[in-house]
Amino acid sequence: MRFLVISDIHANLTALEASLAAADGRWDRAVCLGDLVGYGPDPNEVMDRIRALGATTIRGNHDKASCGLVDAEDFNPVARKAALWTRETLRPENLEYLKQLPAGPFEVDGITLMHGALRDEDEYVFAPAQALQGLLEAPQQVSFFGHTHFQGGFSFRENKLEVIQLRPGTGPGFAALQIKPETRYLLNPGSIGQPRDGDPRAAFAVADLSHGVVEFWRVPYDVEAVQRRMLEAELPEPLVLRLAFGR
Ligand code: ZN
Helix, strand or coil, rough: EEEEEEECCCCCCCHHHHHHHHCCCCCCEEEECCCCCCCCCHHHHHHHHHHHHEECCCCCCHHHCCCCCHHHHHCCCCHHHHHHHHHHHHHHHHHHHHCCCCCEEECCEEECCCCCCCCCCCCCCHHHHHHHHHHHHHCEEECCCCCCCCCEEEEEECCCEECCCCCCCCCEEEEEEEECCCCCEEEEEECCCCCCCCCEEEEEEEEECCCCCCEEECCCCCHHHHHHHHHCCCHHHHHHHHHHHCC
């Protein structure tokens, strides 16, 4: 079984299409770790595409805020403005779809999916100390999380916690992680639509656990085309600018 693992698409259809083209259908099942919408200009188009893929999808904090499940008042002003724009722009059936998305952790075919932390879907897992509970208590050897928009993750073996950071070279491509026995993994595929780890290329992963390999992909896309659509939609300028820097 090869999983296509995508997360934090944030209504960026151009980045999603570039990622799907690079993955080239060489996967059996798609899973999505949440934040389909919020920030970007294409919420309906992205949701239509994800639904057509038949992806197993859990909710993110922006999905909850955009469909009104939670108040956007907790967001910073820029994120709140984008969430309210998204709520007004989404078609009714897409709003309903977001409302019924399950929370993580969610088990599917031998892997565990979560948006944030194992015990709190809204918690950011940046540091090893924050990853420890997920590494120790997740029901499966390999779990995937999103939310931070940083590609990489953590491994744990014999009381040793290691930070995993793999970065593919220029152009579209991947760096491969070998999954070792007796080791537990908490892995982040990175963000498709708004990377924040300093690399503006779209990020995702392909996991083939029967062969013990996880591919961490980076794919360039037409950032300026997305920025133009954001300006036309009058989305906040800081969100437009950050796409070019991957921060
Ligand atoms: Zn996100």
